[in-house]
Structures are given as structure tokens and as C-alpha cells.
Amino acid sequence: MTDRTDTMSRQKFMQELWRLKRGSVTRRHFLGVTGLGTATAVLAAAMPGLAPRRARAQGGIGNRVVLATWPNYHDPANFDAFTEATGAFVDVNVFGSNEEMLAKLQAGGSGWDVFVPTNYTITTYVSEGLIEPLDLSRLPNYDPAAFDPRFAGPGTVDGRIYAVPKNWGTTGFAINTSKLGGLAMPTSWKEFWDITRAEFSGRTMVHDYQLTTIGNALKYFGYSFNSVDPAELADAERLLIDCKPHLFAINSDYQPSMRSGDAWLTICWTGDGKQMNRDMPEIAYVLGREGGELWSDFYAIPKGAPHADAAYALIDFLLEPEVNARESLFHGYPVADSRVNALLPPEVLNDPILYPAAELLDALEFGAAVTLTDPNRAELMARFKSA
Numbered sequence: 001m002t003d004r005t006d007t008m009s010r011q012k013f014m015q016e017l018w019r020l021k022r023g024s025v026t027r028r029h030f031l032g033v034t035g036l037g038t039a040t041a042v043l044a045a046a047m048p049g050l051a052p053r054r055a056r057a058q059g060g061i062g063n064r065v066v067l068a069t070w071p072n073y074h075d076p077a078n079f080d081a082f083t084e085a086t087g088a089f090v091d092v093n094v095f096g097s098n099e100e101m102l103a104k105l106q107a108g109g110s111g112w113d114v115f116v117p118t119n120y121t122i123t124t125y126v127s128e129g130l131i132e133p134l135d136l137s138r139l140p141n142y143d144p145a146a147f148d149p150r151f152a153g154p155g156t157v158d159g160r161i162y163a164v165p166k167n168w169g170t171t172g173f174a175i176n177t178s179k180l181g182g183l184a185m186p187t188s189w190k191e192f193w194d195i196t197r198a199e200f201s202g203r204t205m206v207h208d209y210q211l212t213t214i215g216n217a218l219k220y221f222g223y224s225f226n227s228v229d230p231a232e233l234a235d236a237e238r239l240l241i242d243c244k245p246h247l248f249a250i251n252s253d254y255q256p257s258m259r260s261g262d263a264w265l266t267i268c269w270t271g272d273g274k275q276m277n278r279d280m281p282e283i284a285y286v287l288g289r290e291g292g293e294l295w296s297d298f299y300a301i302p303k304g305a306p307h308a309d310a311a312y313a314l315i316d317f318l319l320e321p322e323v324n325a326r327e328s329l330f331h332g333y334p335v336a337d338s339r340v341n342a343l344l345p346p347e348v349l350n351d352p353i354l355y356p357a358a359e360l361l362d363a364l365e366f367g368a369a370v371t372l373t374d375p376n377r378a379e380l381m382a383r384f385k386s387a
Contacts, residue, residue: 061088065310068093068101068115070297071253072272075330082317088310096252097209098372105130105302112302113311116166119154119296120211120367126157132301133160138312141319143339151296151336154366163298164319167333169270170356170364171212171293174254176264178282179203189219189288193243196265201246205254205266210381211367212267212293213240213250219290226368233376240384250385258283274332274353285353287360294364296336 065088067074079090093112095101098121104110106128117125125131136142142164144152155163173192177185179200186195196204206213215225217236227233248263255272257263259280268276273285299315301308317323321339328335328344334354335341341349348354371377 061086061310061313062307063087064089064091065307065314066091066093066111066113067314068095068104068110068112070095070116070269072255072275073116073331073333075327077330078318078323078326081323082314085317086310086313088307088313090314094253096207097211099210099378102130102372110302111306113305113307114314115300115302116297117163117300118367119151119298120369121372122154122163122298122300123157123369124372125300126162130303131162132303132305133162134164134301135312136161139164139316139319141316141321143337146338148336148338154296155298155300163300164315165336166297166299166318167271167328167331167335168294168296169333169354170287170361171216171267171269171295172273172285172287173216174258174266174268174273174276174283174285176258176261176280176282177284179264185284185286187286187289189216189290189292192265192288193217193220193239196243197246200265203248203262203264204243204246205249205251205257205263206247207252207254207267208250208385209252210377211371213384214377214380215367215371216267216288216292219288219292222290225291225293225365226371228370228374228376230376233380237380237384240380241387244384244387269333270354271331271333274351277353278332287356287364289360289363291363291365294361294366296366 067090069092071094074092079092083089095104098118101115101117102121102124105112105115105125117131122131147165151168152165155161155165173186173189175186181199183195183199186192214233214236217239218225218227218232220239221232221235223229223232223235227236249257251257254263254266254268255276258266258276268285270285273283276283277285299318301311301315305311318327319337321337321343324335324337324340325343328340329348332354
């Protein structure tokens with residue numbers, strides 16, 4: 001084992017290994033930070049996902065496809081199956097916010113072939129010429145009639161389809177109930193922020209993502225999740241600055257800290273909430289009574305993708321209902337494809353984390369396009385992070 005690995009704590013190593021297995025980081029990142037690049041062949045014998053398998057059938061799409069996506073969002077076994085079937089290795093880039101994705105594409109030279117934007121961002125990508133309309137003849141597994149239009153609709157702009165649905169979800173918070181002591185279970189965003197400044201001081205995480213962190217601070221006051229009103233944003237900023245000394249971290253990849261017990265409370269997306277609750281039942285997922293975010297994510301191809309054939313092949317592979325069902329069972333996010341739902345067990349379809357009660361779902365808002373580029377929200381987030 002290299003000197004670099006010798007200096008890494010066991011806890012840090014296990015956190016990085018867990019992040020790799022969950023799809024939060026790339027294999028390249030894992031091998032780099034642990035110093036195990038020269039030992040890949042040895043590790044591969046114990047963990048086959050570390051090395052791409054030999055392809056059974058070359059599809060003529062090249063040997064690589066680059067995917068920009070979110071933490072804990074894919075079943076690595078499906079990527080291995082894609083590599084085995086096509087010969088193309090999936091290189092995963094993980095991001096924590098749509099602002100990061102937009103900035104990377106605006107800067108040019110991202111090298112991405114496929115990326116995973118959220119519903120409210122797609123019109124911006126189209127208006128800035130950063131995204132290609134899709135050739136649906138190259139996606140035979142995409143059946144528009146199978147998808148719930150509420151979640152598929154944002155992929156169509158001016159009558160052209162630029163993105164196809166991946167899955168949908170909500171944004172709530174996860175809490176380690178074993179740390180509550182005699183406290184009542186929080187059920188609102190007001191209680192989330194209040195407990196952060198009191199009994200859970202030093203144990204709360206928020207996203208490194210203005211939409212959700214600012215949006216859920218706005219909910220403390222009963223404002224819209226999407227507000228760009230200067231007076232309302234000023235209230236949200238005062239709350240966030242007041243909470244900043246009480247935070248454990250500002251990070252969109254919060255599962256390792258919640259699982260280790262370093263963090264007890266975090267803003268959380270549906271699938272992360274389900275993954276943690278499945279493995280650690282004491283971690284509960286809560287939708288704030290005041291509302292919050294309802295969202296849908298998509299697969300899209302950025303303009304100038306260097307491996308376009310591989311991009312279409314990967315999207316089509318992931319849209320195959322059997323593959324998509326395996327994805328859903330792994331990452332814990334609901335899918336808007338009726339063909340996939342027909343393959344899922346009843347306990348999944350009846351899960352209140354994945355499919356909340358109507359009164360909770362009705363209080364949620366889809367993100368608004370204006371929030372992505374609003375300078376006041378961007379500047380507020382920058383001041384909060386630097387405070």
C-alpha cells in the first residue's frame with residue numbers, strides 16, 4: 001500500500017469506498033485520493049466494479065462516454081452492464097448543483113456526452129444554445145406515452161424535445177431520530193432551522209445549492225420556494241447567516257456524514273432519504289408542512305458532445321424499463337415511466353417517502369427558471385458561504 005494510503009484514516013478510506021460504491025465519485029477520484037491507482041487489478045478481484053468488463057459485443061460507439069450527474073444517482077452495476085454490452089466505459093462526473101453544471105457548459109470544453117439537468121433549467125440551456133435537440137429515432141426505448149406529462153413536459157421547448165425524463169422526487173430533510181432525545185419530531189422548515197440553532201447546533205448540513213438552501217430558508221417565513229423578491233430574500237439571508245455558525249457543513253453529498261453520525265440533520269433529496277432510511281431506519285425523511293420543492297430530472301446531450309453515438313446508446317440503455325427499474329430500486333427515486341412502475345414491487349409503489357401523501361405533495365412547487373440566473377439569489381448564496 002502506498003505512503004498516501006498509509007496516511008489516510010480508516011474512516012476516511014471507508015467513506016471514500018462507500019461513496020464509490022454509491023456512485024457519488026468516479027473510480028478515477030477514488031483511486032487518486034486513496035493512492036490505489038497502481039493496485040486497481042488487485043482490488044478488481046475483490047470489487048469487480050472497479051474495472052470495466054470486456055465487452056461481449058462491440059457496438060461501434062467508441063470506448064468511452066462521459067456522464068455528468070448527481071451524487072448517489074445510479075446503480076454502478078448498470079454501468080458495468082453497459083460497458084460489457086458495448087465496450088464503452090462510463091466516466092462519471094458528479095456535481096452538487098445545477099449552477100455548477102450551467103457554469104461548466106458556459107465555460108466550454110466540458111467533455112460531457114450526457115448530463116442530468118433539472119426541470120427548471122432546460123429553457124435556459126436551450127436559450128443559450130448549450131443543448132442539442134434529441135433525435136428520438138436513436139432512442140427506441142423512449143415512449144412518450146408511457147411518461148407522466150407532469151414530469152416529462154419540461155423536456156420539450158418550443159415543440160422540440162431536448163431532454164427525456166430520468167426520475168422525479170421531492171426535497172425535504174433527513175433527521176437521525178436517535179439524536180432527538182426528548183424533543184418532538186420536527187415536521188416543518190421552521191422547526192428545521194430552529195433546531196439547527198439550538199439542540200442540533202454543529203450537526204446540520206445544507207446543500208451547496210442555492211435553489212434548495214435559499215428556497216427552504218424562504219419557507220421558514222412562509223414565502224414561495226422560488227421567490228426573487230429582494231425583501232423576502234433579505235429575510236432568508238438573515239436566517240442563513242444566523243444559522244451559519246451552527247452548521248456542520250455546506251455540502252450536497254451529505255450521506256457519508258449522516259451515516260457516520262457526524263451530522264444528524266440535513267436538507268435531503270428523496271432518493272438519499274430512502275437510501276439512508278433503508279440502511280439505517282433511525283434516519284427519517286420529512287417533507288416540511290409549509291411546502292418546498294417538487295422536481296424532475298432528465299437526460300440530455302450538450303451541444304458538441306465528443307461521443308454522441310455513445311451518448312445516445314447510454315441514454316437508450318438506461319431508459320430500457322428493466323434497466324430503469326434496477327436503477328430505481330438502487331437509488332430510491334420514483335420514475336415517471338408507467339412501464340417501469342409495472343415492474344416495481346408494491347411495497348416500493350406504496351412507500352410514503354417515494355410517493356408522499358397528496359396533501360404534502362400538493363404543497364410543493366416546481367423550481368422556476370428565473371431562480372437559476374437571478375443575480376440576487378446567486379450573490380446571497382455567495383455571501384452565505386463566505387460568511
